[in-house]
Amino acid sequence: MTINKMKKFSGGLMAFATIFAGSSNIQANEPIIRDAEYYLLEAQNAEKWAKDDMAIEQKLESFMKKNGGKAPNIVYILLDDLGFGEIGMPDLDVIRGYKTPNISKFATEGLSMQRMYSEPSCTPTRVAMMTGRLPVRTGMVEAKATISGEGLSGKEVLLPEVLLKAGYTTSHVGKWHLGELEQSYANNQGFEHAEFPIHQQGQLAIMHKDSERQHIITGVQKNGAAQTFTLDKSFVADPSNMVTGLEQDKDGKLYEVDLKPGEQWSQAKYRAMNERYQTNTIKELRRLAKQDKPFFLNYWPLFPLSFVRENREFKTLNGGTVAESIVECDQWIGDILKEIDKLGLAKNTIVIIMGDNGPFMQYAGPSGQSDRIYRGGKADHLEGGVRVNAFMRWEGVIEPGTRAEDIIHVSDLYTTFARLAGAEKHIPRDRIIDGFDQSGVLMLGETHGRRDYVFVYEGTALKSIVKNKYKMHLPAPGENPIAAKIFDLYRDSREDRPMDSIQYGPWAGGQFANIAKRHMMRKMKYPDNKATYGMPYEGIQNLRPETKQMIELFKVAMMAPKK
Amino acid sequence: MTINKMKKFSGGLMAFATIFAGSSNIQANEPIIRDAEYYLLEAQNAEKWAKDDMAIEQKLESFMKKNGGKAPNIVYILLDDLGFGEIGMPDLDVIRGYKTPNISKFATEGLSMQRMYSEPSCTPTRVAMMTGRLPVRTGMVEAKATISGEGLSGKEVLLPEVLLKAGYTTSHVGKWHLGELEQSYANNQGFEHAEFPIHQQGQLAIMHKDSERQHIITGVQKNGAAQTFTLDKSFVADPSNMVTGLEQDKDGKLYEVDLKPGEQWSQAKYRAMNERYQTNTIKELRRLAKQDKPFFLNYWPLFPLSFVRENREFKTLNGGTVAESIVECDQWIGDILKEIDKLGLAKNTIVIIMGDNGPFMQYAGPSGQSDRIYRGGKADHLEGGVRVNAFMRWEGVIEPGTRAEDIIHVSDLYTTFARLAGAEKHIPRDRIIDGFDQSGVLMLGETHGRRDYVFVYEGTALKSIVKNKYKMHLPAPGENPIAAKIFDLYRDSREDRPMDSIQYGPWAGGQFANIAKRHMMRKMKYPDNKATYGMPYEGIQNLRPETKQMIELFKVAMMAPKK
Incomplete structure (x- = not known):
């Protein structure tokens, strides 16, 4: 193990050298390609990491032995905003x-x-978790609220794809929000079972008559204001004219299930969709529990995002509407956890509950x-x-009632789960992977984390860098870097x-600049991908006339400049 | 019990009536005199309170039986800022x-x-806890940082005085900060044992050479800057020229113990004082544990307030200096709690740990x-x-690991402890008592609180009113009340x-105005006391020449206008 680690370490140094050499040789079985910061940390902590790795392997082996040689199941519950x-x-x-009594109880059962x-928002968090990469590298930094012909590239290798290769079965229920292109759909990105709406709650929770009646939104419904000067009806991105929730039939073909032709979207439809995803998550658990393979199940509810005061007792x-919805989600999650216990899955299933970004x-x-x-x-x-809050339970492996202050980025879950699933070798070796293997934090506890920094992007703009306890807000282009602000997060x-400035002037400012430079230099060798564009809604069997009309308008407008 | 409560309730209504009648008859054995808000709440919740009171009495009786007929000891740990x-x-x-592992563990052991x-600051919080009254009523809203000839009136009836009458023995160790007049000293306000500095950390933690050397303060030490134009040396309130820590001898006479004539105050002195108070608290515990009477012990450390980076590993x-000091206090409190356990006191002692106001x-x-x-x-x-954080442990009575979201004001501790000590009858009946009896929260748990409002004063100015989940920032005099801001605290x-304004305009604004009016009308019958002034430092046996000189200057300046 130590020898392996030493190889990995030399590999790291080699890769570090290639930043400067400009070489682009990628060989099979090479170590995962990393950002510069990784190599700097590895060079200083290799010995500890190697020692930790041995302890982790022992614990993993011991778990596998108890679990009939199988890797753990993974249930990933991601809550919005x-x-x-x-x-x-x-x-x-x-x-x-x-x-949130159920989640609070869950928190005491794990880490x-x-x-x-x-x-900082839904799509990039989901991209990072699914690809192990900074969203900016994939070209997918923000799924638009309207029909935009954009989506996550099929060339990205998502966690479910990695796990499939290691013998897992995979399932996704709920919000997806990674684009409208066929290649981007959950079922085409590694999920054997997938049910999801293409768009996000920017439409589904808000843009309907119930919302307009409660003064939450304006301009969506015809009766909200006169339309005297309206020439472009596609400007209002009414979800009734967009594809809503999708499900597969037995042959894996995709059908829209939430709206029939002529039907209007509403809060009741939004609620029904949410309730269905929760119910179906439980159904999926029951189905997956019967299979012989370990499983990876996403439950990504659209709630708690909710803005309409429904006709019920708060x-x-x-x-607040979201506050009420959080409590409802807590109960739903409680029911899912109960089902996990009931099915006898608690001991061989890693369950994660976390938020995806700050409040709206x-x-x-x-x-x-x-x-x-x-x-x-x-x-x-x-x-x-x-x-965000993030809780993880793995009975018998993760120490209950523990906390870790180690820095973890959501992309680390990709790398960590790949390792725990024995699927590390399926992580692609031809692109930078930003996720760190954080198995140490789970299995050995606080101070066994491997990351001490985070790059915080807003879209394609690097806005701040966290390193250890410090955070620099990067100066905007053209601003004098001497004015960059550094904060002590504690x-x-x-x-x-x-x-x-006297406290950081002589050192931290320059050090942060170095971190940014290393990061950008590395991009010269591994540049960020461009956004992936294409025709929206392909591969859906039952597009409604309303939706087809939107696609026609999309074509005449978005394709026009190409003529 | 129910009959008693009904009487109390009628008494309440009677008192409410006197607001308007302007009567001033105060008779012995009358109920405690309250602010208007109390009567409003009592009128609406009398039945529940009566029921709760029965349950509380049962629990108290059961505790007393187990405790040889004795009321519980009370250890009150109050942490600064x-x-x-x-x-x-x-x-x-x-x-x-x-x-803060020790306090965190403590929190799980109680409420x-x-x-x-x-x-909002040290003196008023301590006044409220000690008198059960809003500080503004006592005339003592802020102890000055310098020699000011001000102090808490001897006419106030403090919690230790109330408890003494019910057979308790009383002890105070640490910060006092209720004034420089002999009548204000802890030993003259109900504490049989008292050791305390007269002034606060505004001097003791900051105004010395160690602080000046670290750029924390300026203008205190002669070598900090030239004194070319200095005519008034008393302007700099150097703690070396003020009375520092006091202790009593066997006859109860007070002596200053921290400085000898000619000595200078320093960080080392500040630390030594703090360490002594912690050690002496443990000594006091041992002494009190041997006595037959139930005891009331204050431990009010001056730490965590600390601004000098001492020559030790952080x-x-x-x-941060305060952060480090908080951790040190946590360890000290851990030792005190261990001693309580060791002395077998845990089962018959209520221990409270709380902060006294927000951060500096x-x-x-x-x-x-x-x-x-x-x-x-x-x-x-x-x-x-x-x-502020406030944790209370009472083994066998308070349910461990519980939380209560009921509103509690620090003055409620006065009334609550008086009741638990069987000393309610010794609470004075000739003035308004603001503290509510909150025994229900302790003994029956969340939702058994009796207060739904707080008046927040800054000094003598009523600045905001909390009622339920709402808080109004009162408009400044002359400002149009329609501009008053109301916040939803959740x-x-x-x-x-x-x-x-559409959310509160038609109702809450006017309702808050009514609360303020009721409060002010009540003051017409029971006006706030004026501040109590007098000669500082009387009754101290060993005043140093430095201090005597300050008193002379105080006399010539403060008494001069009277001539």
Whole structure:
């Protein structure tokens, strides 16, 4: 093991050398290609990592032996727009005016990853988790709210694809949000079973008559205002004119299931979709439990995002629509966990519950959410945008009731699960993988993490760098770098009092610049991919006339410049 | 019991009537005199309170029986400038970069009072806890940082005086900060044993040469800058020229113990004082444990307030001076708790650990503190100024690992402890008592609280009113009341997004105005006391020449206008 590790280490140094040599030889069985920062950390911590690796392998072997030689199942529950402190932390119930007893109980049964960094919004977080890469590298930084002909490239190698090769069976239920191209669909990106809406809640939760009636949105419905001067009806991205939820038939063909021709989208439809995904997750669990293969199951609910006050009794002290919905999700998750126990899966299943980015501050107020701890929310590079709760349970392996302050980025889950599944060799070797193997944090506990930095992008722009306890907000192009602000995250978690320059001037400023330079130099060898464009909605069997009309308009407009 | 309660309830209504009748008859054995809000709540909840009271009495009787007929001991640990989330909440360790394992463990052994409101700074919080009254009623709203000839009136009836009458023995160790008048000293306000500095850490932690050398303060030491134009040497309130720590001899006479004539105050002296108070608290525990009487012991350390980087290895990830000091206090408290266990006191002793107000934001940065959750800090009426951690343990009575979101004000501890000690009858009946009896929260749990409001004063100015989940920032005199801002504390814990006026306009604004009016009308019958002034430092046996000189200067200046 140590020898292997030493090889890996030399491999690392070799790869580091190639940054400067400009060589592009990629050979099979080479180590995973990393960003510069990885090699710097490996060079300084190889001995500890090797020692940890031995302990991890022992624990894994011991688990496999008990589990009939099989790798663990993985159930990944990803909650939308839930920042740090919003679930599973009962000491903070009083801040929010609602409780999440099921997730709080779950948190005591495993590990709380206290410095889990997501990306600042839904699509990039999902890209990072699924590809192990910074979204900017894949060209997929933000799925548009409307029909845009964009999607995650089929050339990306997603976690379910990696796990399939290692003998897993894979299933996805719920939000997908990785694009409208056929190659981007969940069923074409490694999920044997997949049911999902193509678009996100920007349409599904908001753009309908119930929302317009409650003053939440304006301009969607015809009766919301006169349409006297409307020439372009496609400007309003009414979900009734877009593809909603998809399911596969027995032959794997995709059908839209939520709307029939002429039907209008509504809050009731949104709720029904959410309820179905929860019910179907339980059905999937039952189906997967019967199979012989280990399984990977995504449950990505669209709730808690919810903006319409439905005609029901609200139960939280908060009374916000999202607050109420969080509590409902907590109950749903409670039922899923109960089913896992009932099916006898608890001992061989890793369950993760986490948020995907900070709160949707644009809807703060009636939603009941706010940036209660870290400043900022969804779409911000501030900690409030990228710090989320993340809890992981693995009975008999992860120590219950533990917390880790090690820095973890959501892309690390890709690499970590690949390793735990014995699928590390299927991780592609022709591109940079940003995810670190964080098995040490899970199996050996706090201080066994391997990452001490995070690059925080907003879309394609690198906005800040976290290193250890410090965070630099990068100066905008053209701004004097001497004005870049550096924050001590322990002393100033809200990033509102930059350190005095005397405290970092002579060292940290320049060091942060070096980190950014290394990162950018590495991109010269492994450039970011461009966005992937194409015709939306291909491969769907039952497009409605409304949707077909939108595609025609898409063609005349988006293709026109090509003539 | 029910009949008694009904009487109490009628008494309440009677008292409510007297607001309007203007009667001033106070008779012995009358119920405690309350603010208007109390009567309003009693009128609506009398039945539930009566039922709760029966359950509380049963539990108390059962405890007393087990405890040889004795009331419980009370150990009250009050930590300086520690707002909500700064101790005992491990889910927040990562926000701060330090851990408090002993207090965190303690928190799991009892009740966390999640909506404990302190006053916005040290003196008023201590006044409220000791008198059960809003500080503004006592005339003691802020002990000055310098020699000012001010102090808490001897006419106030403090908790230790109430408990003494019920057969307790009383002891105070540590910070006092209730004034420089002989009548204000801890030993003259009900503590049989008392050791304390008269002044606060504004001098003791900061105003010395070690602090000046580290750029923390300027203008204290002669070698800090030339004194060319200095005519008034008393302007610099050097603690070396003030009375520092006091102790009693066997006859109860007070002596200064921390400085000899000619000696200079320093960080080492500050540390020695702190270490002594911790050691002496343990000594006091041992002494008190041997006595037959139940005891009330205050441990009010001056730490964690600490601004000088001492010549030692800092251990926290945060590295701030206060952060380091919090961890040191946690260890000290751990030792005190161990001693309580060792002495067999855990089962008959209520232990409380809490902060006295929000963080000292003026020293944010090197101190390592900040307003991490609620906005604002010490001296602010914002939640960040008045929300503190408060944990209470009472083995066998308080359910371990519980939390309560009921609103509790620090003055409630006065009334609650008086009741638990069987000393309710010794609470004075000639003045308004603001403290509610919150025994229900302790003994029956969450939702058994009796308070739904808090008046937040800054000094003598009523700055905001909390009622239920809402908080109004009162308009400044002359401002149009229609502009008053109302916040939903669950949805906006940082009070930075006032509710839209449409959401509260027709009701809450006017309702808050009514609360303020009722409060002020009640003051017409029971006016606030004026501040109590007098000669500082009387009754101290060994005043140093330096201090005597300050008194002379005090006399010529402060008494001069009277001539």
